[in-house]
Amino acid sequence: MLEDLKEEVCAANLALVRHGLVTLTWGNVSAIDHERCLVVIKPSGVPYETMKPEDMVVVDLDGSVVDGNYRPSSDTPTHLVLYKAFPSIGGIVHTHSLHATAWAQAGRPIPNLGTTHADTFHTDIPITDEIPDDHIRDAYEEATGDTIVEVFRRLGISPDETPAVLAVHHGPFTWGATAVKAVEHAVVLEAVAQMAEMTFALNPDVQMNPALIEKHFSRKHGPGAYYGQQGDKADNR
Amino acid sequence: MLEDLKEEVCAANLALVRHGLVTLTWGNVSAIDHERCLVVIKPSGVPYETMKPEDMVVVDLDGSVVDGNYRPSSDTPTHLVLYKAFPSIGGIVHTHSLHATAWAQAGRPIPNLGTTHADTFHTDIPITDEIPDDHIRDAYEEATGDTIVEVFRRLGISPDETPAVLAVHHGPFTWGATAVKAVEHAVVLEAVAQMAEMTFALNPDVQMNPALIEKHFSRKHGPGAYYGQQGDKADNR
Amino acid sequence: MLEDLKEEVCAANLALVRHGLVTLTWGNVSAIDHERCLVVIKPSGVPYETMKPEDMVVVDLDGSVVDGNYRPSSDTPTHLVLYKAFPSIGGIVHTHSLHATAWAQAGRPIPNLGTTHADTFHTDIPITDEIPDDHIRDAYEEATGDTIVEVFRRLGISPDETPAVLAVHHGPFTWGATAVKAVEHAVVLEAVAQMAEMTFALNPDVQMNPALIEKHFSRKHGPGAYYGQQGDKADNR
Amino acid sequence: MLEDLKEEVCAANLALVRHGLVTLTWGNVSAIDHERCLVVIKPSGVPYETMKPEDMVVVDLDGSVVDGNYRPSSDTPTHLVLYKAFPSIGGIVHTHSLHATAWAQAGRPIPNLGTTHADTFHTDIPITDEIPDDHIRDAYEEATGDTIVEVFRRLGISPDETPAVLAVHHGPFTWGATAVKAVEHAVVLEAVAQMAEMTFALNPDVQMNPALIEKHFSRKHGPGAYYGQQGDKADNR
Numbered sequence: 001m002l003e004d005l006k007e008e009v010c011a012a013n014l015a016l017v018r019h020g021l022v023t024l025t026w027g028n029v030s031a032i033d034h035e036r037c038l039v040v041i042k043p044s045g046v047p048y049e050t051m052k053p054e055d056m057v058v059v060d061l062d063g064s065v066v067d068g069n070y071r072p073s074s075d076t077p078t079h080l081v082l083y084k085a086f087p088s089i090g091g092i093v094h095t096h097s098l099h100a101t102a103w104a105q106a107g108r109p110i111p112n113l114g115t116t117h118a119d120t121f122h123t124d125i126p127i128t129d130e131i132p133d134d135h136i137r138d139a140y141e142e143a144t145g146d147t148i149v150e151v152f153r154r155l156g157i158s159p160d161e162t163p164a165v166l167a168v169h170h171g172p173f174t175w176g177a178t179a180v181k182a183v184e185h186a187v188v189l190e191a192v193a194q195m196a197e198m199t200f201a202l203n204p205d206v207q208m209n210p211a212l213i214e215k216h217f218s219r220k221h222g223p224g225a226y227y228g229q230q231g232d233k234a235d236n237r
Numbered sequence: 238m239l240e241d242l243k244e245e246v247c248a249a250n251l252a253l254v255r256h257g258l259v260t261l262t263w264g265n266v267s268a269i270d271h272e273r274c275l276v277v278i279k280p281s282g283v284p285y286e287t288m289k290p291e292d293m294v295v296v297d298l299d300g301s302v303v304d305g306n307y308r309p310s311s312d313t314p315t316h317l318v319l320y321k322a323f324p325s326i327g328g329i330v331h332t333h334s335l336h337a338t339a340w341a342q343a344g345r346p347i348p349n350l351g352t353t354h355a356d357t358f359h360t361d362i363p364i365t366d367e368i369p370d371d372h373i374r375d376a377y378e379e380a381t382g383d384t385i386v387e388v389f390r391r392l393g394i395s396p397d398e399t400p401a402v403l404a405v406h407h408g409p410f411t412w413g414a415t416a417v418k419a420v421e422h423a424v425v426l427e428a429v430a431q432m433a434e435m436t437f438a439l440n441p442d443v444q445m446n447p448a449l450i451e452k453h454f455s456r457k458h459g460p461g462a463y464y465g466q467q468g469d470k471a472d473n474r
Numbered sequence: 475m476l477e478d479l480k481e482e483v484c485a486a487n488l489a490l491v492r493h494g495l496v497t498l499t500w501g502n503v504s505a506i507d508h509e510r511c512l513v514v515i516k517p518s519g520v521p522y523e524t525m526k527p528e529d530m531v532v533v534d535l536d537g538s539v540v541d542g543n544y545r546p547s548s549d550t551p552t553h554l555v556l557y558k559a560f561p562s563i564g565g566i567v568h569t570h571s572l573h574a575t576a577w578a579q580a581g582r583p584i585p586n587l588g589t590t591h592a593d594t595f596h597t598d599i600p601i602t603d604e605i606p607d608d609h610i611r612d613a614y615e616e617a618t619g620d621t622i623v624e625v626f627r628r629l630g631i632s633p634d635e636t637p638a639v640l641a642v643h644h645g646p647f648t649w650g651a652t653a654v655k656a657v658e659h660a661v662v663l664e665a666v667a668q669m670a671e672m673t674f675a676l677n678p679d680v681q682m683n684p685a686l687i688e689k690h691f692s693r694k695h696g697p698g699a700y701y702g703q704q705g706d707k708a709d710n711r
Numbered sequence: 712m713l714e715d716l717k718e719e720v721c722a723a724n725l726a727l728v729r730h731g732l733v734t735l736t737w738g739n740v741s742a743i744d745h746e747r748c749l750v751v752i753k754p755s756g757v758p759y760e761t762m763k764p765e766d767m768v769v770v771d772l773d774g775s776v777v778d779g780n781y782r783p784s785s786d787t788p789t790h791l792v793l794y795k796a797f798p799s800i801g802g803i804v805h806t807h808s809l810h811a812t813a814w815a816q817a818g819r820p821i822p823n824l825g826t827t828h829a830d831t832f833h834t835d836i837p838i839t840d841e842i843p844d845d846h847i848r849d850a851y852e853e854a855t856g857d858t859i860v861e862v863f864r865r866l867g868i869s870p871d872e873t874p875a876v877l878a879v880h881h882g883p884f885t886w887g888a889t890a891v892k893a894v895e896h897a898v899v900l901e902a903v904a905q906m907a908e909m910t911f912a913l914n915p916d917v918q919m920n921p922a923l924i925e926k927h928f929s930r931k932h933g934p935g936a937y938y939g940q941q942g943d944k945a946d947n948r
Contacts, residue, residue, distance in 0.1 A: 074463060198671060672817075
C-alpha cells in the first residue's frame with residue numbers, strides 16, 4: 001500500500017541523518033496522499049540504521065493505523081493537525097536539531113537577519129504560545145499542532161511562504177510540497193538558526209533591510225522568480 | 238570469563254568514539270554481572286583503534302582484578318561505588334565529552350530546559366559537591382563516587398529517573414540498565430548540554446514549564462509510556 | 475568551448491563542498507578567460523552531487539550566455555562587475571559559509587586579529603554599504619557588485635592584497651589569480667571569521683600589533699616573500 | 712639520512728590533519744636526533760595530500776639544510792630555539808588550531824579549569840609577551856622562540872610539566888619526548904581551549920581546586936603515577 005510514498009518517506013527520514021539533523025532516533029518525516037487522505041509516517045523509536053520503506057506506517061486522518069507492522073511516531077497527531085489545517089502541504093519534518101531547538105527552548109522566534117533566511121522563509125520563524133497545562137496532560141501532541149496553526153493565524157503568516165515553526169520548549173517543525181522539500185527546509189532552518197545565534201553575539205542590535213527580504217524571497221518564489229532552472233520553479237518548495 | 242559481557246563492554250566503548258564523545262583515550266564503560274558480583278571495565282590508557290573484547294578487565298566489587306591482561310581504568314573505584322549504591326543499574330559510562338565537561342568545569346547543574354532533556358532525564362543534571370582536599374589525596378576516585386551518591390541523596394533524585402551526573406571540575410558519568418543504555422544516556426547528555434549553553438546565550442532568564450517536564454518524561458517512562466515499540470519499554474533505560 | 479576552464483571551475487565548485495563551505499546548492503565559483511573576455515560560471519540551483527564540467531555556463535561580460543545548457547548562477551551580474559573593476563583577478567567565489575555570513579549579517583567588518591588573518595589578508599575584511607532600495611528592486615545583483623567596488627575604493631584597499639569582502643546582510647565573496655586560489659581564500663576567510671568570533675568573546679578589547687600584520691603579510695607576498703617553495707610565489711594568490 | 716625520523720615526522724604531520732587541527736597547509740611538526748644534533752621538519756607550504764617521508768627536510772641547529780629537496784618550514788628558527796633551550800624535548804608541533812589560536816589572539820593564557828587540563832598540563836597554558844617591533848622585522852621567527860623561552864623562565868614553569876604555549880597574536884606550540892607525544896599534546900590543548908571558552912561563557916568567575924590540579928597531574932606523571940599500563944609511564948609525554 002502506497003509503496004512509492006513509503007519509499008519517499010523512508011528516504012527523507014534517512015536524509016535527516018545525512019544532513020546531521022538527528023541524534024539517536026529523534027526526528028520524523030511524513031507525507032500525505034491527498035487523494036486517499038492517508039498519511040505515511042516513520043514508526044516510533046526505530047533505529048535509522050536498519051530502517052526500510054516497509055517499516056513506514058500508514059494512518060488515516062483520524063490517526064488510525066491502516067497499514068504497517070509498527071506503531072506510528074508519537075508525534076503523529078501533530079502532523080495530522082497540520083495536514084488538515086494547511087491543505088497545500090505534502091510533507092512534514094520534525095527534528096530536535098541542535099540550533100533550532102535552542103531557539104525553541106529560549107522561547108524566541110528566529111528573526112530574518114539575512115538573505116540566507118529570506119531566500120527560503122518570508123518572515124521570522126514564529127514560535128508557538130505555551131500549551132495550557134490541561135491540554136499538555138490530555139492531548140499533548142494534538143495541542144502542539146493546534147498552537148502551530150494558531151500562531152500562523154494570529155500573526156497572519158502564510159504557511160506556504162514560511163514553511164517552518166518552533167514549538168516552544170520543544171523544537172522545530174518544517175513542511176513543504178513534498179517530504180523532500182520539507183527536509184530541505186529543515187536543513188535551511190538549522191543553518192539560519194546557527195547563523196542568527198552568531199549574528200546576535202556579534203551585534204545584539206542588528207537590523208535587516210525589509211527591501212532585501214522582499215527581493216530575496218521574490219528571486220526564488222512567485223511569478224517573477226529567476227533562481228534555479230526553468231522546470232524547478234513549480235515545485236520550488 | 239564473562240565473554241558476552243566483555244563483548245558488550247568493548248562494543249560500548251567503541252560506540253563512544255563513533256558518537257564523537259571521545260578525545261584520545263579518554264572515557265570508559267563498564268557493566269556488572271549482578272549474579273556473580275563482577276564488573277567488566279575498559280583497561281586504562283589503551284587506544285581505541287586496537288581495542289578487543291579480550292582486553293577488557295574483570296574486577297570484583299573490592300576492585301581486585303579477577304581476569305584480564307591489563308590494569309583496569311583508573312576510574313574503576315568510582316564505578317564500583319555507584320554499582321554498590323545504585324543496585325538497579327547495569328552499566329556505567331564516563332567521558333570528557335566537551336559540552337557536558339564545560340558544565341562540570343563551570344560548577345553548574347544542567348537545567349531541564351526542554352523536551353529533549355525531559356524525554357530522558359526527569360530532573361536537572363545534578364553537580365557534585367567539592368571533594369575535601371584530604372579525600373582528593375587519599376582515595377580520590379572512591380571519593381568521586383561518594384559525592385555522586387551524596388548529591389542524589391541530598392536532592393532526593395532517583396538515579397533511575399535521572400541517570401546522569403556531573404562530577405565537579407571533572408566531567409560526566411551516566412548509567413543505565415545496560416552498558417548500551419548508559420552510552421545512549423551519554424549521547425543525550427552531550428546534546429542537552431550543548432543545547433542548554435546555546436539556550437542561555439539566547440535567553441539568560443529562560444524558564445521551562447513543569448507540566449511539560451512531567452508529560453515528556455511519562456511519554457517514555459513508567460506505566461503510561463507510549464513512545465517506541467511495545468517490546469522496548471521494559472528496558473527503556 | 476573553454477573545456478579546461480570548465481573543468482577547473484567545476485572542480486573548484488566541488489572543492490567548496492569538500493571544505494564544508496556549502497549547504498544544499500548555495501555558493502558558486504567562476505573563472506575568466508582574459509583573452510576572450512568570457513566567464514565560466516556554475517549553473518543556478520543545480521545539485522553538487524551530479525555536477526559535471528559540461529554543466530558549466532559560459533557568459534560574455536554583458537552576461538549573455540554564449541555556451542551551456544543551463545541558466546547561469548543568479549549571482550552572475552555580481553561576478554561580472556568584479557571582473558570588470560578588478561582586472562588582475564582570475565576567479566571568484568561566493569558562499570553562504572556560516573561564520574563569514576554571520577559577520578555579514580551583523581554588519582561588521584572582520585578585523586585583522588592575528589597572523590592567520592595577516593598571512594592572507596592585508597587589512598580587515600571590509601563590509602559593503604547598504605544598497606539603496608531602488609537598486610535592490612531593479613538591478614540587485616549588479617548593485618551588489620557596485621557596492622563591493624565602492625568600499626574598496628572608499629577605504630583605499632587593494633583587491634589584490636585583501637581578496638575578500640562581506641556583502642552586508644548577505645555573505646562573503648572572495649577572489650584570486652585563479653578559481654583555485656579564490657576557493658583557498660574562501661577557506662581562510664571562514665577560519666578567520668570563526669576565530670575572530672571566539673577572540674571577541676574572550677576579549678572584547680583585543681588589539682592586533684600593526685608591525686606583525688606587515689611582517690606576516692610580507693612573509694608570503696611581495697618581493698621579500700619567503701614562505702612556501704620557490705615556484706609558488708608567483709601565483710601566491 | 713635519518714629515514715626513521717623522517718617517517719615519524721611525516722606521520723605526525725598527517726596525524727595533525729586526522730585530528731582536525733589543520734586548515735590548508737597550516738601547521739608543522741619536527742623532531743630532533745639528539746646525538747647528531749639534527750632536526751627533521753616539514754617542508755614549507757607543501758600540501759598534506761601528497762606528503763611523503765622523503766619530502767621532510769633535515770637541518771642542523773643553525774638552520775642550514777643538510778638534506779632534502781624542499782625549503783624547510785618558515786617556522787624552523789622557532790623550533791630550533793626551543794630545541795636548544797629545552798634539551799629534554801624530542802618533538803615540536805605548531806598549528807593554527809581554531810580554539811587555541813582564538814586564545815592566542817585574545818592575548819589570554821588558558822587557565823587550568825578542570826581535570827582534563829590537569830591530566831596533561833600542570834599549569835595554565837602561558838602566553839608570550841609582545842615581540843618588540845624591531846625583532847619582528849629582523850628575526851621574527853627566532854624572536855618568537857625567544858619569547859616562549861622567556862615566559863617559561865619568568866613564570867618559573869617547567870616545559871616538561873606544561874608542554875604547550877600560546878604565541879601571542881599567532882597560535883599554539885606544543886612539544887614532548889617525541890613528535891607523537893607533541894601531537895597528542897596539541898590535541899589535548901585544542902580540547903581544553905574549547906572547553907575553557909564554554910566554561911567561561913557559563914561561569915565567568917569559575918575557580919579550579921588546586922588540590923585537584925596536583926592530584927590529576929600526579930595520577931599520570933612522576934613516581935606515583937598510576938594511569939595507563941606499566942610500560943607507558945616512562946614516555947608518558
